[in-house]
Amino acid sequence: MTHLVVTLREQPQHLPAIAEWIHRQWWSETDTPIESISRWLKTHLGESGFPATLVAVLDGEAVGSVSLHETEAEDRPAYRPYLGALFVKPGHRGRGLGQTLVRAVEAHAGDLGHTTIYLNAADATAGLYERLGWQVVEHAYGRKQLNIMQRIIRTAE
């Protein structure tokens, strides 16, 4: 099975499916409606490539996504940009797709000239990123007590 990783800008037809799973996974128990997620994703369609969402596509269907955006730690201005909303559809998990999406977003950030990117992860998912070379830079951040992790993409010249 060959997954293709494309930008949402290249294949915007996947936006509703991605909005739906991001909303269900992270926002369904809040006041944030799915329309807010769709609006956020629409800001990822610009030609600058930032912010961006990358989509894993299999047989024309979106099966996973990950975003690169400004921040998920407003009070830590040094920690930018951020990998966010990594998601693989349940029936497609455990086959390396999550890993592929993380690598793809790292490459995208590198292409944009970033040397370091960040993410927030619960203890349960931090291991996935550690195996991919990410390091925890701050423990127990915020209300949800998350780990802030960083990945150095390349050394600043």
Ligand SMILES: CC(C)(COP(=O)(O)OP(=O)(O)OC[C@H]1O[C@@H](n2cnc3c(N)ncnc32)[C@H](O)[C@@H]1OP(=O)(O)O)[C@@H](O)C(=O)NCCC(=O)NCCS
């Ligand atoms: C996390 C998620 C994206 C992983 O996707 P996936 O396609 O199954 O990931 P991979 O197959 O590339 O797995 C990569 C590694 O992470 C591990 N892993 C996968 N899901 C994990 C999870 N939820 N918690 C901890 N480790 C996990 C795998 O065992 C694998 O380890 P290995 O290489 O030693 O075998 C997927 O489970 C998901 O969408 N979960 C719901 C949303 C979520 O939690 N996102 C992450 C927010 S920080």
